[in-house]
Amino acid sequence: MSKLTVDQNQAQISYKKHRAYIFLLKIWAIATLTFGVVLNVKNVIPSISRGEIIFENQSLKLMFLLLLMSVVIISLWEFLHSRYSPIEKWKLEKLLRGFTEESDLLRQHDNSFNQTKSIKWLYSISDSLIIIKLMTGGHVNSEMEKDIARRLHGYFVKETRVSWVLEDRRIKDRLIMMVFSHEADKRLVIEDILSLRQSNELNIQLTQRLSWTIRQPMGLVVGPTGSGKTSLLKVLIISFLANNHKNKVFTIDGKEAFLSVAMSRIGKVATDGQSALELTAELCQIMQQRYEEMNADVDSEKDSTHAELFEQGSILLIADELLALVGEMQASDKMLKPTERIYPQFYSNLMSLIVKGRQASISVVVSGQQMPASILPTETRDSLGLRIALGRMSQQQAQEIFGLGLKDLPRADTSNYGGLIWLDGLDWELPKPFQSPYYDDEKLPFKATLSNIAEAQGGGLPQA
Numbered sequence: 001m002s003k004l005t006v007d008q009n010q011a012q013i014s015y016k017k018h019r020a021y022i023f024l025l026k027i028w029a030i031a032t033l034t035f036g037v038v039l040n041v042k043n044v045i046p047s048i049s050r051g052e053i054i055f056e057n058q059s060l061k062l063m064f065l066l067l068l069m070s071v072v073i074i075s076l077w078e079f080l081h082s083r084y085s086p087i088e089k090w091k092l093e094k095l096l097r098g099f100t101e102e103s104d105l106l107r108q109h110d111n112s113f114n115q116t117k118s119i120k121w122l123y124s125i126s127d128s129l130i131i132i133k134l135m136t137g138g139h140v141n142s143e144m145e146k147d148i149a150r151r152l153h154g155y156f157v158k159e160t161r162v163s164w165v166l167e168d169r170r171i172k173d174r175l176i177m178m179v180f181s182h183e184a185d186k187r188l189v190i191e192d193i194l195s196l197r198q199s200n201e202l203n204i205q206l207t208q209r210l211s212w213t214i215r216q217p218m219g220l221v222v223g224p225t226g227s228g229k230t231s232l233l234k235v236l237i238i239s240f241l242a243n244n245h246k247n248k249v250f251t252i253d254g255k256e257a258f259l260s261v262a263m264s265r266i267g268k269v270a271t272d273g274q275s276a277l278e279l280t281a282e283l284c285q286i287m288q289q290r291y292e293e294m295n296a297d298v299d300s301e302k303d304s305t306h307a308e309l310f311e312q313g314s315i316l317l318i319a320d321e322l323l324a325l326v327g328e329m330q331a332s333d334k335m336l337k338p339t340e341r342i343y344p345q346f347y348s349n350l351m352s353l354i355v356k357g358r359q360a361s362i363s364v365v366v367s368g369q370q371m372p373a374s375i376l377p378t379e380t381r382d383s384l385g386l387r388i389a390l391g392r393m394s395q396q397q398a399q400e401i402f403g404l405g406l407k408d409l410p411r412a413d414t415s416n417y418g419g420l421i422w423l424d425g426l427d428w429e430l431p432k433p434f435q436s437p438y439y440d441d442e443k444l445p446f447k448a449t450l451s452n453i454a455e456a457q458g459g460g461l462p463q464a
């Protein structure tokens with residue numbers, strides 16, 4: 001992080017600079033004169049005796065060269081520190097100074113004690129992201145603090161020709177943190193399996209900048225019909241399988257639709273209550289076994305995952321249309337004795353996978369049109385580090401998914417399979433607008449691709 005303390009306004013700075021230049025110019029003039037005189041003193045007598053002026057102008061030439069060079073260097077320096085500078089850091093510095101003045105950040109603390117008139121900017125530029133922090137020292141009032149990110153964004157847009165995107169902002173303890181970029185995050189196109197990431201642990205690219213990783217092993221995808229939930233799950237499945245050839249996917253498809261048919265090529269699939277219960281029970285058993293294996297390892301470090309220690313790959317449980325499945329389970333449970341009911345057992349399996357799966361390298365993604373608390377209680381939701389809402393969201397859904405009111409959420413462009421995303425552990429203040437990866441079914445036919453992967457893995461799993 002580079003530091004910039006602003007304690008003077010532009011007028012003060014340019015006045016001082018002006019004075020400095022005049023001062024230098026005077027010194028130069030005096031030096032030139034002195035050199036001229038000193039070097040020519042010895043010529044005075046010969047000049048008189050010969051009747052013509054003998055003048056040594058070597059020093060004069062040298063001094064003019066010096067002047068020229070200084071002008072060039074100073075101009076270059078000024079240019080590089082201007083808002084037209086090709087050096088991003090110096091340009092930024094100029095802009096921050098300009099902004100400080102334009103929004104009167106210095107004058108703000110003049111009124112009370114007239115002590116330290118300064119604010120501090122910290123900034124760094126990395127991988128196309130520009131991180132700017134402003135330490136106001138508490139001199140700027142809190143209303144203003146809240147508004148600074150928006151204003152700075154406006155200032156950048158006004159003063160430069162490049163585009164600016166305010167990616168993130170946060171205010172904490174008189175420190176305003178803002179993240180800018182010159183380009184909005186871009187949607188991915190999934191059309192070639194070879195271009196997908198390989199990794200020992202869960203590592204799936206979601207957009208140009210965002211990734212779903214082991215920091216947020218459990219996920220939730222919610223959205224109305226046709227909003228692209230299943231398509232997003234297809235992306236997650238293919239990317240997950242591409243991660244590592246040892247990875248396995250288990251599928252629950254509550255609507256017994258496309259996904260169940262396709263996924264039977266590569267892993268176990270459940271489409272009704274009973275088979276979903278068996279499938280989750282099996283996964284819980286695998287989880288148990290993996291935990292035992294990990295405990296057997298004396299040197300095991302606390303936070304290591306199974307995939308990291310044993311390199312046997314990760315497991316992903318996809319539960320599409322969970323609400324439909326649960327509805328069906330609960331209906332048929334009514335006819336059973338309480339001890340035989342399927343839903344409570346299924347539910348407890350699913351919860352323990354979500355809560356404890358991470359270290360056993362088991363990930364779960366649940367998806368559905370809605371996720372009422374009766375299906376996924378709030379405590380469980382906190383364990384879902386990846387949350388994606390596709391399509392239009394209702395007030396109630398905003399609360400359910402992100403725990404925020406609709407008006408507190410950023411606006412999402414839902415026209416093109418977009419929505420909002422939340423990723424835990426990245427220190428975000430709010431969910432971000434999200435463009436779901438485009439799954440190109442023509443170039444990468446889902447079923448055929450799964451068959452190919454299954455073949456490469458050695459025939460896939462036997463069917464349940």
Ligand SMILES: Nc1ncnc2c1ncn2[C@@H]1O[C@H](COP(=O)(O)OP(=O)(O)OP(=O)(O)O)[C@@H](O)[C@H]1O
Binds near residue numbers: 224437
């Ligand atoms: N990310 C995407 N890439 C490509 N096509 C998409 C994408 N999302 C949605 N689509 C298109 O929109 C259609 C509907 O999307 P999808 O079936 O994924 O929605 P859904 O939310 O699962 O709907 P439902 O609730 O009916 O199951 C898909 O058949 C596909 O043509």
Ligand SMILES: [Mg+2]
Binds near residue numbers: 229230231320
């Ligand atoms: Mg669907």
